[in-house]
Amino acid sequence: MPSISQRGIIMPSSPIRKLVPYSDAAKARGLRVFHLNIGQPDILSPDVALSAVKNAQIPIIEYTHSAGMPEYRRKLSRYYERVGIDLTPDQMLVTCGGSEAVLFAFLSCLDPLDEIIIPEPFYANYEAFAAAAGACVVPITSTIDSGFALPPIEEFEKVITHKTKAIMICNPNNPTGYLYSKAEMLQLRELIKKHDLFLICDEVYREFCYDGARYFSSMYLKDVEQNVIMVDSVSKRYSECGLRIGLLATKNKDVIASSLKLAQARLCPPTFGQIAAMASLDVPEEYFEAMNKEYCRRRNFLLDGLNKIPGVFSPMPRGAFYTVARLPIDDSEKFCIWLLDEFSYNNQTIMLAPAAGFYSNRTLGKNEVRIAYCLKIEDLEIALDLLARALRAYPGRTPESLSPLTEHERRLRAMS
Amino acid sequence: MPSISQRGIIMPSSPIRKLVPYSDAAKARGLRVFHLNIGQPDILSPDVALSAVKNAQIPIIEYTHSAGMPEYRRKLSRYYERVGIDLTPDQMLVTCGGSEAVLFAFLSCLDPLDEIIIPEPFYANYEAFAAAAGACVVPITSTIDSGFALPPIEEFEKVITHKTKAIMICNPNNPTGYLYSKAEMLQLRELIKKHDLFLICDEVYREFCYDGARYFSSMYLKDVEQNVIMVDSVSKRYSECGLRIGLLATKNKDVIASSLKLAQARLCPPTFGQIAAMASLDVPEEYFEAMNKEYCRRRNFLLDGLNKIPGVFSPMPRGAFYTVARLPIDDSEKFCIWLLDEFSYNNQTIMLAPAAGFYSNRTLGKNEVRIAYCLKIEDLEIALDLLARALRAYPGRTPESLSPLTEHERRLRAMS
Numbered sequence: 105m106p107s108i109s110q111r112g113i114i115m116p117s118s119p120i121r122k123l124v125p126y127s128d129a130a131k132a133r134g135l136r137v138f139h140l141n142i143g144q145p146d147i148l149s150p151d152v153a154l155s156a157v158k159n160a161q162i163p164i165i166e167y168t169h170s171a172g173m174p175e176y177r178r179k180l181s182r183y184y185e186r187v188g189i190d191l192t193p194d195q196m197l198v199t200c201g202g203s204e205a206v207l208f209a210f211l212s213c214l215d216p217l218d219e220i221i222i223p224e225p226f227y228a229n230y231e232a233f234a235a236a237a238g239a240c241v242v243p244i245t246s247t248i249d250s251g252f253a254l255p256p257i258e259e260f261e262k263v264i265t266h267k268t269k270a271i272m273i274c275n276p277n278n279p280t281g282y283l284y285s286k287a288e289m290l291q292l293r294e295l296i297k298k299h300d301l302f303l304i305c306d307e308v309y310r311e312f313c314y315d316g317a318r319y320f321s322s323m324y325l326k327d328v329e330q331n332v333i334m335v336d337s338v339s340k341r342y343s344e345c346g347l348r349i350g351l352l353a354t355k356n357k358d359v360i361a362s363s364l365k366l367a368q369a370r371l372c373p374p375t376f377g378q379i380a381a382m383a384s385l386d387v388p389e390e391y392f393e394a395m396n397k398e399y400c401r402r403r404n405f406l407l408d409g410l411n412k413i414p415g416v417f418s419p420m421p422r423g424a425f426y427t428v429a430r431l432p433i434d435d436s437e438k439f440c441i442w443l444l445d446e447f448s449y450n451n452q453t454i455m456l457a458p459a460a461g462f463y464s465n466r467t468l469g470k471n472e473v474r475i476a477y478c479l480k481i482e483d484l485e486i487a488l489d490l491l492a493r494a495l496r497a498y499p500g501r502t503p504e505s506l507s508p509l510t511e512h513e514r515r516l517r518a519m520s
Numbered sequence: 521m522p523s524i525s526q527r528g529i530i531m532p533s534s535p536i537r538k539l540v541p542y543s544d545a546a547k548a549r550g551l552r553v554f555h556l557n558i559g560q561p562d563i564l565s566p567d568v569a570l571s572a573v574k575n576a577q578i579p580i581i582e583y584t585h586s587a588g589m590p591e592y593r594r595k596l597s598r599y600y601e602r603v604g605i606d607l608t609p610d611q612m613l614v615t616c617g618g619s620e621a622v623l624f625a626f627l628s629c630l631d632p633l634d635e636i637i638i639p640e641p642f643y644a645n646y647e648a649f650a651a652a653a654g655a656c657v658v659p660i661t662s663t664i665d666s667g668f669a670l671p672p673i674e675e676f677e678k679v680i681t682h683k684t685k686a687i688m689i690c691n692p693n694n695p696t697g698y699l700y701s702k703a704e705m706l707q708l709r710e711l712i713k714k715h716d717l718f719l720i721c722d723e724v725y726r727e728f729c730y731d732g733a734r735y736f737s738s739m740y741l742k743d744v745e746q747n748v749i750m751v752d753s754v755s756k757r758y759s760e761c762g763l764r765i766g767l768l769a770t771k772n773k774d775v776i777a778s779s780l781k782l783a784q785a786r787l788c789p790p791t792f793g794q795i796a797a798m799a800s801l802d803v804p805e806e807y808f809e810a811m812n813k814e815y816c817r818r819r820n821f822l823l824d825g826l827n828k829i830p831g832v833f834s835p836m837p838r839g840a841f842y843t844v845a846r847l848p849i850d851d852s853e854k855f856c857i858w859l860l861d862e863f864s865y866n867n868q869t870i871m872l873a874p875a876a877g878f879y880s881n882r883t884l885g886k887n888e889v890r891i892a893y894c895l896k897i898e899d900l901e902i903a904l905d906l907l908a909r910a911l912r913a914y915p916g917r918t919p920e921s922l923s924p925l926t927e928h929e930r931r932l933r934a935m936s
Contacts, residue, residue, distance in 0.1 A: 105746040105772070106685065106716050109653075112628040112778030121586065121784045142583075149581045157792060158574050165565045165762040165796070167558075170537065200616045200764065203786040212528040216632045216654055232785035236627055237525075238654055269522065300522050330521040346581040346791030348616065348764075356521070362528030368537045369648035370619040375762030376573060376792035380581070 115235040119228050119461020126444035127455050135448050138487040140475045141440075141455040143278065143425060145343040147395055149380075153342060156383030157376050165375055170368040172198020172351075176382040180351070183385050187310065189323040189334075191353050197363050198373045202308050202337030202350035207233045209333045209352060212362040213270050213302045214239035220270045220304075221263060223255055225428065225462030225469060227278045227306070242268070243464035248430055248472060251419035252280035254288040257295055270302035271295070275322075276309040279462045279474040280428050281403075281421020283313055286320040293325045301331065302359075308337040308350075309424040311392050314400045317422045329355040340425075342384040347377035399425050402477040402484060409488035410475070413495060418475075426476050428459055428469075434500035436460060436473050447494050454490045471502070531651040535644050535877020542860035543871050551864055554903040556891045557856075557871040559694065559841060561759040563811055565796075569758060572799030573792050581791055586784040588614020588767075592798040596767070599801050603726065605739040605750075607769050613779050614789045618724050618753030618766035623649045625749045625768060628778040629686050629718045630655035636686045636720075637679060639671055641844065641878030641885060643694045643722070658684070659880035664846055664888065667835035668696035670704040673711055686718035687711070691738070692725040695878045695890040696844050697819075697837020699729055702736040709741045717747065718775075724753040724766075725840040727808050730816045733838045745771040756841075758800040763793035815841050818893040818900060825904035826891070829911060834891075842892050844875055844885075850916035852876060852889050863910050870906045887918070 120142060127137050171177070177193035184191045199205040206229070214220060216238030222230060224243040234241045244259045246252045260271070271292065275284045296303045305322035313319050322332045337350040352363055403420075407427065410418045415432030433439045436458040443453050459472035477484060495501060536557060543553050587593070593609035600607045615621040622645070630636060632654030638646060640659040650657045660675045662668045676687070687708065692699045712719045721738035729735050738748045753766035768779055819836075823843060826834045831848030849855045852874040859869050875888035893900060911917060 106629070106718050108628050108772075108774045108778050109631045109634070109685075111631055112774070112781070115778065115781045115785075117781055118586075118784040144582055146580065148579050153581075154578075157576075160573075162570075162762075163564050164562065165569075165760045166560055167761045170534075200620075200790070201787060204616075207786070211652055212524050213522070215525045215527055218525070229785040229787075232781060236652075236782065236785075238632055269525075302522050344581045345583045346578075346788065348788070348790040356524075358524045358528070362524050362531065365528070365531045365533055365648060366652065368534040369531075369645040369652075370623070371617060371645075372762065372764070374616070374764040374790040374793050376796075377790050380792075 111235055111238065116228065116231050118232070120457050123440055123444065123455065126441055130444045130453060134451060136452045137444070138452065138454045138479060138483055138490065140479065140487055141457040143340065143476045143478060144345060145340060145425070145478050146480065147343040147398070149343045150384050150387045150391060152386050153344060153380040153384045157380050160376070160379050162375065168372045168375055168378060170372050171364060172196070172373055173378050173382065176378050179382055179385050187321070189321055191323070195353055195355055195360065197352045197360065197367050198378065199350040199352055199367070200370070200373050201348040202306065202335050202339065203229065203233075205335040205350045205352035206230065206304070206306065207236060208363040208366050209304050209335065209359070210234060210237040210239060211366060212359050213304070213333070217267065218269045219265065219267045220272055221260060221268060222272045222464070224464050225279050225459055227274055228461050230272060231464065241464050245465065245468065246280070246282070248417070248419060248428060252277065252282040252428065254284060254291065257291050260295055264299055268299065268301060270304055272304040272306070274306040276312055276423020278309065278424050279426050279457070279459065281424045281426045283317055283423035284320065286318070289320045289322065289325065293328050296331045297328050302333060303328070303331055304333045304335065306335040308335065308340050311341050312396070312399060312425060313423045314396070314403060315422055323353070331356070333359060338381045338384060342387065344380060344384065347380050348374055349377040349381040399477065402479070402481060403427070405481050406475065406477045406484055406488070409484070413488070413492045415495065425478055426474055428472050428474050430472050432495065432502050433471055433498060434502055435470050438500055439498060440473065442498060442500070443494055447497060449490055449493050452486065452490060454487050454494070527651055527654065532644065532647050534648070536873050539856055539860065539871065542857055546860045546869060550867065552868045553860070554868065554870045554895065554899055554906065556895065556903055557873040559756065559892045559894060560761060561756060561841070561894050562896065563759040563814070565759045566800050566803045566807060568802050569760060569796040569800045573796050576792070576795050578791065584788045584791055584794060586788050587780060588612070588789055589794050589798065592794050595798055595801050603737070605737055607739070611769055611771055611776065613768045613776065613783050614794060615766040615768055615783070616786070616789050617764040618722065618751050618755065619645065619649070621751040621753070621766045621768035622646065622720070622722065623652060624779040624782050625720050625751065625775070626650060626653040626655060627782060628775050629720070629749070633683065634685045635681065635683045636688055637676060637684060638688045638880070640880050641695050641875055643690055644877050646688060647880065657880050661881065661884065662696070662698070664833070664835060664844060668693065668698040668844065670700060670707065673707050676711055680715055684715065684717060686720055688720040688722070690722040692728055692839020694725065694840050695842050695873070695875065697840045697842045699733050699839035700736065702734070705736045705738065705741065709744055712747045713744050718749060719744070719747055720749045720751065722751040724751065724756050727757050728812070728815060728841060729839045730812070730819060731838055739769070747772070749775060754797045754800060758803065760796060760800065763796050764790055765793040765797040815893065818895070818897060819843070821897050822891065822893045822900055822904070825900070829904070829908045831911065841894055842890055844888050844890050846888050847911065848918050849887050849911070849914060850918055851886050854916055855914060856889065858914060858916070859910055863913060865906055865909050868902065868906060870903050870910070
């Protein structure tokens with residue numbers, strides 16, 4: 105029997121999806137499982153999108169342009185103009201989800217053994233795409249105690265070598281919900297300019313900013329236009345995860361040319377997805393306002409509830425729909441499995457994502473979990489109650505003293 | 521400005537798509553261009569597929585299972601049973617087009633600098649995916665004079681080294697239309713068994729076999745189940761290129777596990793595509809019979825016409841909807857550009873795919889083109905007339921003596 109590639113062996117499993125067999129088993133035993141583990145929005149997809157698919161007159165479902173339908177890219181250009189980003193249709197490639205945009209960016213920028221620096225915890229699939237490209241992720245740790253702010257630039261400087269080709273961030277951040285400030289973005293600008301690095305910025309949560317916070321796109325950075333690659337997607341913005349429509353955008357013609365060769369090899373993005381995504385651009389501002397208000401309510405409710413549970417701490421996220429919480433437990437993967445395998449209350453339990461999977465350094469995040477707030481308030485209420493009860497019953501609970509509140513935490517808690 | 525990856529630089533452009541700017545310009549000048557260059561079927565997509573999409577009740581377009589909807593895979597299992605292939609749902613991964621299945625297979629089997637042997641001419645995008653994986657394609661030349669039959673096994677043996685990890689074929693073949701016989705498949709079986717290699721077999725044209733020829737799948741091969749990976753797609757079978765629904769299938773659990781990690785990283789295949797593809801499995805046998813009859817008529821008409829043009833030779837293909845023809849010309853890329861740039865008759869011209877792009881060895885195929893017969897007979901008739909006129913007018917025409925008919929060709933011609 106021939107052996108598979110080393111790449112195939114070392115590639116990490118999705119930390120979010122690897123617990124699925126346990127939740128399947130829990131459901132098979134009749135439990136109701138509250139999914140705080142995945143970022144699958146429960147907001148309805150826009151009517152205009154669904155109608156566009158229903159009314160599409162396409163007797164032959166043909167290949168489209170490899171870079172995406174020209175009319176969709178033209179319309180996207182106007183959407184970006186509204187959010188202050190200047191992009192022409194030939195600076196965009198429509199991809200099969202934001203995932204493919206990350207893959208194209210990595211394959212176009214990174215050769216085997218090249219390094220890409222990513223603040224951790226980070227979206228775990230970046231590591232799988234880096235492995236696909238044969239490149240190495242070099243993590244810089246951001247901490248829960250600083251609310252997952254950008255680590256000091258000196259930390260980046262320390263690990264930059266001749267192999268470093270790029271820095272990647274996700275803004276607003278998955279898994280932490282952290283929203284990078286303009287000041288932090290300008291610091292990154294200096295850094296990539298100084299070392300002539302690519303900055304790959306995953307901006308799929310652009311519309312999810314709270315407390316009136318202003319979003320600062322990587323595309324706003326001046327004088328580094330050739331260095332910046334933006335990844336985007338309709339999945340979260342319009343609650344259209346299954347369409348598989350994303351975007352790679354850059355003013356760097358070489359990156360576009362290389363990515364276009366990859367895009368041509370895979371022929372085209374999905375036709376129905378493009379039709380729905382194009383129609384979605386017509387949703388009115390109120391769609392986002394209502395969505396934003398709803399997520400903000402959920403966030404406030406969740407964070408308030410989390411920080412009231414003894415021994416639990418989570419800093420207040422200002423974007424996306426995730427937060428990372430520290431729990432008084434020995435090992436979050438064990439805890440998450442125990443929740444599905446052994447715990448239940450009133451025939452219900454919760455599913456969380458162990459945070460260790462979001463750290464490249466696997467010794468970190470052992471007592472942290474990522475919580476997505478894509479559930480209605482009434483479900484979040486039950487889920488919080490279940491979490492509190494579970495933490496009381498969990499045999500691997502650590503003494504409070506092992507995870508005390510720092511002064512900073514008390515302050516952050518008070519702010520929330 | 522940071523430089524892109526070496527991989528991005530060396531990756532070949534699609535030979536089929538790189539002439540598009542010339543045909544766009546020809547159309548802008550008011551010419552009608554007959555597209556013999558692409559395998560975009562003109563057969564209508566099945567009604568059941570279009571209706572399924574129209575009637576889908578999905579208020580939230582959610583992620584589906586990373587391996588593809590379980591009900592779709594169960595239904596696929598029954599389709600494969602009908603064509604004599606035994607596959608369970610957990611031996612399949614639904615992919616974003618057959619393209620993604622090739623990419624997953626390469627990434628799962630090949631490490632950087634590993635080698636994969638492919639008989640040339642071959643579908644050009646295999647080379648792009650190999651470049652993405654950092655692996656090397658080692659070509660074995662099949663010749664127009666043998667009708668593009670499988671090269672002798674000794675030719676494979678000559679190039680097998682410790683770096684060889686896999687052999688790939690496309691059956692029926694794109695670009696040649698060649699249908700591998702059972703005897704040839706059994707030869708390949710011996711070879712992969714002897715050297716413990718993967719056999720990656722692209723079977724997307726399974727339903728396109730003519731003259732009552734029997735299709736022999738790589739999945740029929742006994743005792744090498746752990747070595748065989750099958751690539752499949754609905755694009756050609758149901759005229760659904762834009763759905764982007766393909767399949768990777770294998771009984772090798774390690775390949776499935778590795779590919780599933782890649783599949784999880786990119787989350788899921790498109791929802792609407794899966795809905796349409798699942799419904800397509802209900803099309804009656806008559807759909808294929810009618811399609812087959814139509815393509816067979818076109819093939820006969822095209823081949824007869826081609827071989828009547830002085831200096832032109834094309835062996836009779838028995839599968840897919842392509843043929844490779846030898847023309848009395850100096851350089852097929854120059855000729856193809858000239859057709860779009862300088863030639864016209866009655867305000868019409870044709871677009872062909874230069875065959876050099878399908879050879880890894882770029883000195884080969886210089887006087888060959890790939891012709892797709894996805895046009896109606898009346899259009900093929902005009903196209904053939906245009907080709908004959910163009911060959912008379914083309915300044916780079918070679919003397920007949922440079923490309924004489926061999927005895928073998930005369931025989932093949934007589935057979936057609």
